[in-house]
Amino acid sequence: xxxxxxxxxxxxxxxxxALMLFxxxxxxxxxxxxxxxxxxxxxxIDILNFGAPLVLVAIGMTLVVATxxxxxxxxxxxxISGAIACLSISKGSxxxxxxxxxxxxxxxxxxSLLLGVWNGLLVSVAGIQPIIATLILMVAGRGIAQLxxxxxxxxxxxxxxxxxxxxxxxxxxxxxxxxxxxLVTAVLLTRKTALGLFIESVGCNPMASLMSGIRAKWVMMxxxxxxxxxxxxxxxxxxxxxxxxxxxxAGLWYELDAILAVVIGGTSLNGGRFYLLGxxxxxxxxxxxxxxIYMIGVPPEITLVVKAFVVLAVCLIQSSxxxxxxxxxxxxxxxxxxxxxxxxxx
Amino acid sequence: xxxxxxxxxxxxxIALFLAMFAAGSFRYTGFFSLQVLMNLFVDxxxxxxxxxxxxFVILSxxxxxxxxxxxxLTTMxxxxxxxxxxxxxxVVIPLVLLMGAVFGSGMGAIIHYFKIQPFIVTLxxxxxxxxxxxxxxxxxxxxxNAFYTNVAQTxxxxxxxxxxxxxxxVALIVTAAAIFIAxxxxxxxxxxxxxxxxxxxxxxxxxxxxxxxxxxxxSGFCSALAGVVFTFYMLSGYGLHAVxxELDTIAAVVIGGTLLTGGVGYVLGTFxxxxxxxxxxxxxxxxGTLSSWWTKIVIGLLLFTFILFQRILSARRSILRQ
Numbered sequence: 001x002x003x004x005x006x007x008x009x010x011x012x013x014x015x016x017x018a019l020m021l022f023x024x025x026x027x028x029x030x031x032x033x034x035x036x037x038x039x040x041x042x043x044x045i046d047i048l049n050f051g052a053p054l055v056l057v058a059i060g061m062t063l064v065v066a067t068x069x070x071x072x073x074x075x076x077x078x079x080i081s082g083a084i085a086c087l088s089i090s091k092g093s094x095x096x097x098x099x100x101x102x103x104x105x106x107x108x109x110x111x112s113l114l115l116g117v118w119n120g121l122l123v124s125v126a127g128i129q130p131i132i133a134t135l136i137l138m139v140a141g142r143g144i145a146q147l148x149x150x151x152x153x154x155x156x157x158x159x160x161x162x163x164x165x166x167x168x169x170x171x172x173x174x175x176x177x178x179x180x181x182x183l184v185t186a187v188l189l190t191r192k193t194a195l196g197l198f199i200e201s202v203g204c205n206p207m208a209s210l211m212s213g214i215r216a217k218w219v220m221m222x223x224x225x226x227x228x229x230x231x232x233x234x235x236x237x238x239x240x241x242x243x244x245x246x247x248x249x250a251g252l253w254y255e256l257d258a259i260l261a262v263v264i265g266g267t268s269l270n271g272g273r274f275y276l277l278g279x280x281x282x283x284x285x286x287x288x289x290x291x292x293i294y295m296i297g298v299p300p301e302i303t304l305v306v307k308a309f310v311v312l313a314v315c316l317i318q319s320s321x322x323x324x325x326x327x328x329x330x331x332x333x334x335x336x337x338x339x340x341x342x343x344x345x346x
Numbered sequence: 347x348x349x350x351x352x353x354x355x356x357x358x359x360i361a362l363f364l365a366m367f368a369a370g371s372f373r374y375t376g377f378f379s380l381q382v383l384m385n386l387f388v389d390x391x392x393x394x395x396x397x398x399x400x401x402f403v404i405l406s407x408x409x410x411x412x413x414x415x416x417x418x419l420t421t422m423x424x425x426x427x428x429x430x431x432x433x434x435x436x437v438v439i440p441l442v443l444l445m446g447a448v449f450g451s452g453m454g455a456i457i458h459y460f461k462i463q464p465f466i467v468t469l470x471x472x473x474x475x476x477x478x479x480x481x482x483x484x485x486x487x488x489x490x491n492a493f494y495t496n497v498a499q500t501x502x503x504x505x506x507x508x509x510x511x512x513x514x515x516v517a518l519i520v521t522a523a524a525i526f527i528a529x530x531x532x533x534x535x536x537x538x539x540x541x542x543x544x545x546x547x548x549x550x551x552x553x554x555x556x557x558x559x560x561x562x563x564x565s566g567f568c569s570a571l572a573g574v575v576f577t578f579y580m581l582s583g584y585g586l587h588a589v590x591x592e593l594d595t596i597a598a599v600v601i602g603g604t605l606l607t608g609g610v611g612y613v614l615g616t617f618x619x620x621x622x623x624x625x626x627x628x629x630x631x632x633x634g635t636l637s638s639w640w641t642k643i644v645i646g647l648l649l650f651t652f653i654l655f656q657r658i659l660s661a662r663r664s665i666l667r668q
Contacts, residue, residue, distance in 0.1 A: 140650075
């Protein structure tokens with residue numbers, strides 16, 4: 001029993017289950033899944049499909065946070081990658097040509113890798129604080145995305161490109177398979193090789209890891225590159241889902257949602273320990289919360305207030321100072337006489 | 347020439363501002379005038395006020411992501427109280443300022459007493475304030491109160507025919523007050539000490555808790571004041587006002603030469619950091635062929651240059667110390 005209670009997925013899964021339970025009572029339609037023309041439809045499928053970009057970004061962010069860093073530029077990378085792919089497709093003579101789509105996707109992926117390299121260079125070689133190093137790309141990146149799209153929303157009419165974000169494979173959305181592939185790769189790389197241990201070691205103490213023979217700089221660098229790659233693929237999913245690229249609004253607030261998902265998943269922002277599956281559950285919680293709020297007809301903007309309280313609650317639970325304060329209060333409630341005695345003595 | 351090393355970043359910032367202004371004057375006709383300079387203050391009054399609050403937070407070693415949302419919340423609360431409830435501005439303005447300070451001190455208290463990173467706490471604050479805007483109203487609330495329109499339209503003429511707005515004067519007063527607080531009061535010294543090394547500050551017996559909470563309260567107050575000035579500027583309350591503003595503010599502070607790890611920097615640097623951002627925008631609007639999103643790219647590049655510059659300086663200093 002205690003192993004279940006202490007498991008890092010316990011609380012995140014509880015929250016997810018509570019959200020689901022709420023939906024079960026409030027809107028039973030939530031769980032209905034219908035099959036039409038070989039596609040599955042339903043709220044649960046929507047959550048997985050619309051949540052896919054966030055899950056991807058959050059997976060990359062988890063590894064960055066594990067090295068006690070943070071990547072603020074993911075939202076901008078999402079926008080840039082979508083913009084470059086859509087631009088290149090819209091320039092083509094036949095937008096449905098497979099080679100054009102592949103080249104565009106490849107360009108977006110390579111560009112996001114390069115942006116990851118840039119972040120990695122600043123953090124690991126130049127030794128700048130991650131929050132500031134990635135702030136540069138966060139500010140400039142939005143400008144670059146707008147420059148690529150010319151400040152307009154680029155629309156593409158390509159069935160093949162749209163397939164990435166909204167097509168379906170074996171009755172499930174294709175994006176789920178993309179996410180699954182990235183997740184499985186990340187889990188295998190970090191849990192079945194020593195890489196995960198290296199990342200955690202660098203997150204605990206980069207100097208000590210260097211002394212024990214880990215190339216801390218390379219570990220940090222690769223983590224940022226991976227995060228850039230994840231954000232780039234997320235940008236492809238997002239832009240292909242809506243068949244357009246918007247330099248201004250694509251991926252807006254993604255960095256914050258991704259960090260939130262990582263924190264909800266139990267990974268501490270101080271680094272040194274990470275839970276990829278926890279992050280996925282965290283991202284699903286955020287997406288379910290958003291969908292639920294939409295479904296019960298509350299203005300979607302209230303999501304922000306709810307999110308604020310979720311962030312605060314999760315962080316307070318993680319804070320040992322808060323737990324200590326709470327435990328003290330609890331103890332005091334058990335011994336009401338103690339206070340009185342203390343007063344008498346003094 | 348004898349230059350103290352600690353003044354180098356701020357001198358670079360000032361020189362950069364002068365160089366950009368001079369370049370604009372040579373390149374574009376009509377650029378070199380007192381009015382263009384004054385417009386920098388008029389158009390960036392709210393940025394200046396917010397950035398000054400942020401300087402204190404960053405000097406103390408923290409960060410405040412909630413400033414943009416507090417500005418939006420302030421415009422929203424003032425607009426709804428004045429327009430929909432018919433309250434007097436004389437009541438509303440002090441009330442929203444108090445609200446900003448209380449909001450900030452709440453975040454400061456959580457940061458200090460529960461030892462949660464400022465980044466996350468102010469992130470929650472940002473979500474909360476932005477969400478509260480929408481709880482009040484989803485649409486824009488236009489303000490046609492006589493006091494607000496009067497303040498918005500008042501132009502104070504200066505000798506030489508140029509003019510300045512009341513908001514700009516408020517911003518300049520805040521700057522002067524902040525320079526005094528940062529460099530000539532006990533609170534200011536505590537902030538620097540806290541940013542230098544919190545552990546040492548605590549061991550020295552400085553009031554770490556009070557200083558930290560006050561710093562965030564001051565930042566919240568400044569954001570609310572900037573929100574009031576922003577309301578004068580826009581004459582409306584809207585939940586989407588000042589989106590992404592926290593980044594502009596942090597960028598201004600960094601370009602001003604303040605070290606993000608805390609403890610090093612000057613309020614005057616922030617002042618020039620804001621002016622540099624203003625000059626970039628003015629240059630781009632004078633040019634006419636460059637699109638406005640170049641502003642973001644140029645600011646990004648400047649940020650990069652300054653951060654690298656600070657990094658090299660601090661690296662050299664640590665080598666010297668050894």
